[in-house]
Amino acid sequence: MTTxxxxxxxxxxxxxxxxxxxxxxxAAVEQTFSTAEMxxxxxxxxSPLKQYFSGGEVRLDPVYPASDAKTHSGAYVTFExxxxxxxxxxxxxxxxxxxxxxxxxxxWQGERRTIKAGDVVWCPIGVKHWHGxxxxxxxxxxxxxxxxxxxxxxxxxxxxxDKQYTGK
Amino acid sequence: MTTxxxxxxxxxxxxxxxxxxxxxxxAAVEQTFSTAEMxxxxxxxxSPLKQYFSGGEVRLDPVYPASDAKTHSGAYVTFExxxxxxxxxxxxxxxxxxxxxxxxxxxWQGERRTIKAGDVVWCPIGVKHWHGxxxxxxxxxxxxxxxxxxxxxxxxxxxxxDKQYTGK
Numbered sequence: 001m002t003t004x005x006x007x008x009x010x011x012x013x014x015x016x017x018x019x020x021x022x023x024x025x026x027a028a029v030e031q032t033f034s035t036a037e038m039x040x041x042x043x044x045x046x047s048p049l050k051q052y053f054s055g056g057e058v059r060l061d062p063v064y065p066a067s068d069a070k071t072h073s074g075a076y077v078t079f080e081x082x083x084x085x086x087x088x089x090x091x092x093x094x095x096x097x098x099x100x101x102x103x104x105x106x107x108w109q110g111e112r113r114t115i116k117a118g119d120v121v122w123c124p125i126g127v128k129h130w131h132g133x134x135x136x137x138x139x140x141x142x143x144x145x146x147x148x149x150x151x152x153x154x155x156x157x158x159x160x161x162d163k164q165y166t167g168k
Numbered sequence: 169m170t171t172x173x174x175x176x177x178x179x180x181x182x183x184x185x186x187x188x189x190x191x192x193x194x195a196a197v198e199q200t201f202s203t204a205e206m207x208x209x210x211x212x213x214x215s216p217l218k219q220y221f222s223g224g225e226v227r228l229d230p231v232y233p234a235s236d237a238k239t240h241s242g243a244y245v246t247f248e249x250x251x252x253x254x255x256x257x258x259x260x261x262x263x264x265x266x267x268x269x270x271x272x273x274x275x276w277q278g279e280r281r282t283i284k285a286g287d288v289v290w291c292p293i294g295v296k297h298w299h300g301x302x303x304x305x306x307x308x309x310x311x312x313x314x315x316x317x318x319x320x321x322x323x324x325x326x327x328x329x330d331k332q333y334t335g336k
Contacts, residue, residue, distance in 0.1 A: 072312070095237065097310075113201065
């Protein structure tokens, strides 16, 4: 199963309740509701996605699927201390909204930056970067991830080495 | 000043710092960062937007502007008890992510629904609806609002009457 298919499955796997029978019949004329209980968490290190993360446990909590607005999806991602993504790019960009804790992010050409609750990062299309927790703190961010014309939202690359992660 | 222009001004008014000199020169090759301190809150009832809300104080806290991803923008909106939007539609839809408190939302054809922290609502394109706090509780939601080809993200309609709001 590809990453994109797994992600799509995860985000659409929960039951959804809708405002009335029109929506149930397929016509998007009403609001669609979901509660946290309807969107199961995914422990990344117990999933096929684990190959794209390193350094510690990561949990993904879906918020809304790309199927709604077509152009983007939403998910909370929580990194335990030391955990980080691989290097990667986003074909349609990504917004990172830091909800709690302290983390790092860095582009291939840039310096490692510390990010905290309230910080927002825009990762432009195709810019190689990584993000994760610091060594001593967990970090949760909400990611709003663009989806391109082919339904693709990420291109995974090599792991972030300990040397790159620690910035030493 | 139109609502859209005000919103755009608000969301782009804060200074932004960027990862390196390339971004400062206009090439989107690096991440863009903002902190909460760089995104001033807007007290709706002291702004031209007040005509589109009623029943109490509303505060808007920008998260990210539509200029980044082109297709959507992000903002927290906090409603004091009793406060609500006018009826309105979104030409490119909107996701509502309830962060805290207890609120209501309702479509023109539907029942009033209670929403709480962890709930997510997808408001499809063109569906007439409103949202706000309950009578007894404040409510904060993060809205991810789609922007259409003409740069438009909302069509404001008539106020929600007290009878409609209370559901009686």
